[in-house]
Amino acid sequence: MKINKESLDLLKEIMALEFSMIDLNLYLDTHPRDEKPLMIFEQYSCRLKDMKERYENEYGPLTPDRAGNRQWRWIEEPWPWQIDYEMGGK
Amino acid sequence: MWIYEKKLQYPAWVESCDLRIAKLLFAQYGGPDSELSAGLRYLSQRYNMPIPEAKAVLTDIGTEELAHWEIIATLIYKIIERATLKQLEEASLGAHYVQHGRDLYPHDASGVPWTAAYIQAIEDPIANLHEDMAAEEKARTTYEHLIQSTNDRGVIETLSFLREREVVHFQRFGETLRLVQEHLDRKMYY
Ligand SMILES: [Fe+2]
Numbered sequence: 001m002k003i004n005k006e007s008l009d010l011l012k013e014i015m016a017l018e019f020s021m022i023d024l025n026l027y028l029d030t031h032p033r034d035e036k037p038l039m040i041f042e043q044y045s046c047r048l049k050d051m052k053e054r055y056e057n058e059y060g061p062l063t064p065d066r067a068g069n070r071q072w073r074w075i076e077e078p079w080p081w082q083i084d085y086e087m088g089g090k
Numbered sequence: 091m092w093i094y095e096k097k098l099q100y101p102a103w104v105e106s107c108d109l110r111i112a113k114l115l116f117a118q119y120g121g122p123d124s125e126l127s128a129g130l131r132y133l134s135q136r137y138n139m140p141i142p143e144a145k146a147v148l149t150d151i152g153t154e155e156l157a158h159w160e161i162i163a164t165l166i167y168k169i170i171e172r173a174t175l176k177q178l179e180e181a182s183l184g185a186h187y188v189q190h191g192r193d194l195y196p197h198d199a200s201g202v203p204w205t206a207a208y209i210q211a212i213e214d215p216i217a218n219l220h221e222d223m224a225a226e227e228k229a230r231t232t233y234e235h236l237i238q239s240t241n242d243r244g245v246i247e248t249l250s251f252l253r254e255r256e257v258v259h260f261q262r263f264g265e266t267l268r269l270v271q272e273h274l275d276r277k278m279y280y
Pocket of ligand 1: 128155226229255256259
């Protein structure tokens with residue numbers, strides 16, 4: 001499914017950053033008083049918020065709560081399983 | 091509750107059209123040690139965990155497993171999307187096609203439907219967490235078997251990511267088990 005290069009690059013950056021946060025989240029679940037990863041988590045969290053806002057303003061909503069700005073954009077394709085993340089190969 | 095986010099956890103990609111690996115990937119979509127089993131097991135076990143860390147770990151890993159389930163589905167979808175009936179038949183996916191078309195369905199690599207009998211929840215947190223650690227190890231081994239079964243670079247990269255996650259989950263469950271054990275020991279002494 002076609003997706004433009006700029007939106008794909010930003011989406012993949014968001015995916016990578018949010019994945020790092022999931023990994024930190026699991027670590028913090030069993031080490032809740034470890035301060036350094038907590039600090040990194042907070043930094044990533046700010047960056048992710050900015051990146052998602054940029055993505056959603058330019059290319060479309062990631063979650064339904066951000067989908068209703070004058071038109072219903074939630075149903076727009078592509079869905080995650082349709083995207084050609086490597087644009088036809090590496 | 092859960093909120094759907096329009097992205098995958100990992101940019102799953104396939105290089106070619108290895109239909110044989112598509113069939114085998116059903117092991118992780120609806121097999122005994124599949125991502126589906128993992129997710130439903132952890133999310134069922136979390137309610138009576140005795141310490142907050144354990145409730146969080148089971149909730150968060152259970153949620154991550156559902157994201158992995160979606161990644162496996164995406165790999166299979168991408169491989170079989172454009173396959174003809176003849177190609178599907180040649181890859182022993184003819185029976186799948188007759189019953190499900192090109193849709194996903196939770197059965198294992200040989201077509202056996204998923205069953206809740208693959209998983210358990212028994213309130214005893216020590217017993218539950220041991221099951222979870224074993225499940226992560228079995229899933230890791232399944233990924234290694236799958237990686238040995240294909241030459242597709244995209245599939246191998248994606249499965250290597252998922253394999254690595256099983257290692258991390260095993261580690262987190264081990265830490266959780268230790269925390270729960272310490273909690274139970276303290277309760278015994280005071
Ligand atoms: Fe796992």
